Amino acid sequence: xxxxxxxxxxxxxxxxxxxxxxxxxxxxxxxxxxxxxxxxxxxxxxxxxxxxxxxxxxxxxxxxxxxxxxxxxxxxxxxxxxxxxxxxxxxxxxxxxxxxxxxxxxxxxxxxxxxxxxxxxxxxxxxxxxxxxxxxxxxxxxxxxxxxxxxxxxxxxxxxxxxxxxxxxxxxxxxxxxxxxxxxxxxx
Numbered sequence: 012x013x014x015x016x017x018x019x020x021x022x023x024x025x026x027x028x029x030x031x032x033x034x035x036x037x038x039x040x041x042x043x044x045x046x047x048x049x050x051x052x053x054x055x056x057x058x059x060x061x062x063x064x065x066x067x068x069x070x071x072x073x074x075x076x077x078x079x080x081x082x083x084x085x086x087x088x089x090x091x092x093x094x095x096x097x098x099x100x101x102x103x104x105x106x107x108x109x110x111x112x113x114x115x116x117x118x119x120x121x122x123x124x125x126x127x128x129x130x131x132x133x134x135x136x137x138x139x140x141x142x143x144x145x146x147x148x149x150x151x152x153x154x155x156x157x158x159x160x161x162x163x164x165x166x167x168x169x170x171x172x173x174x175x176x177x178x179x180x181x182x183x184x185x186x187x188x189x190x191x192x193x194x195x196x197x198x199x
Contacts, residue, residue: 057138058166059173065142073144074162075176082107083198084175086157088123088191093157093184094198095146097175102132102148106174111196114155118188127155132172140165146175159185 064076077096082103086093097103106112109128116125130148141147141158149156151170158165159181177184 056169057135059138059140059142059145059162059171061138063142063173071180071182073176073178073181074142075145075173077176077178081175083178084110084195085198086177087194087196088184088187091183091187093177094179095157095175095177097146098173100133100136100172100174102130102136102172103174105130106148106195107197111194114193114195115190116155116157116193117190121161122156122158123184123187123191123193124149124154124156127153129153136172137169138171138173139167139169141168141171141173142176143181144177145173146177148172148174157184 059075063074065074066072066076067074078098081096081098084095084097086095097107114125114127116123127148130153132148132150137150141162143158143160143162145158147156147158148154149170150172157177159177
């Protein structure tokens with residue numbers, strides 16, 4: 012009986028890991044009561060656009076402007092290179108210290124996402140939602156995620172820490188399909 016319980020629990024965990032990224036936003040697992048999360052976000056919770064330096068004139072490009080003195084990176088999705096800039100957050104600095112780093116990700120409805128190593132973060136950096144083009148770390152899993160659409164409906168998803176932004180047209184990443192072992196390295 013104990014063995015059956017372990018098998019069932021393992022299956023549930025495996026299924027939730029496979030569906031967590033795309034179904035629940037930028038990698039955070041859907042919590043019970045998405046309406047309550049949305050209500051919390053509208054009741055003074057920090058959201059991705061709070062304090063963000065944004066551009067809104069060109070919807071084909073990421074919404075967030077890259078940090079001026081950020082760390083430039085390249086992410087290799089097979090033969091496709093997705094450039095980005097990481098910010099100076101505690102979480103981004105921890106990722107930079109690991110570079111070059113390989114991260115497995117899968118394509119979901121509005122992001123590429125994969126389970127990653129635990130990274131440190133400041134509680135005041137955690138927010139709801141994302142901006143299109145964001146590179147985020149989800150604190151509840153942990154997930155590494157690159158978000159390319161649906162920012163207008165993203166504020167119902169919490170546990171996000173922005174660590175950077177891609178610097179190419181969103182279509183370059185949204186056109187990709189499947190799973191990748193993405194090599195992330197400093198740009199030359």
